[in-house]
Amino acid sequence: MVKKLLGDAVREERLRRNLSQNILAEQAKISLRTVSDIENYIGNPQLETLYALATYLHISIDAIFSNQKTNPDSTMQQIMAELNSCPEEQKQLALSTLRGLLDGFKNLS
Incomplete structure (x- = not known):
């Protein structure tokens, strides 16, 4: 369930910002494969990867795990x-x- 929440949160925020997976990967300094895996609920991203994505996208990791939408305007x-x-x-x-x-x-x- 956490993989789905994380994948959905990343995809939703990426699309809201009109970013491709490739651009997101470059900007967050992670691999394109990692972004794809997260959005497709595959694999277990490392803490550093979660932090990089959450920081770049301004997504609360707590909100992901508790299924709350708290993206700032x-x-x-x-x-x-x-x-x-x-x-x-x-x-x-x-x-x-x-x-x-x-x-x-x-x-x-």
């Missing part, structure tokens, strides 16, 4: 992509800034 994907390129100190500063901004919005209501 495009705005959240853009925010996460920006934060992923920052050192930890800048991420913490961005989080503090965001919290202050959201508190300000609450006070306007």
Whole structure:
């Protein structure tokens, strides 16, 4: 069942992004055969492979195993992509800034 959940999640997100299996494999730095095997419920991918796919596609591994759909919308994907390129100190500063901004919005209501 987990193989089906994983394969379906990867295929669904790949298609949503209009990616071929080949492009996904190149971008996630895994083999085309591995992408194909996962989407066809064959084999047991290594943890490194799961991590690479989940990171690239922004898929929660927990959500796959619990069969929940939690893909972020495009705005959240853009925010996460920006934060992923920052050192930890800048991420913490961005989080503090965001919290202050959201508190300000609450006070306007």
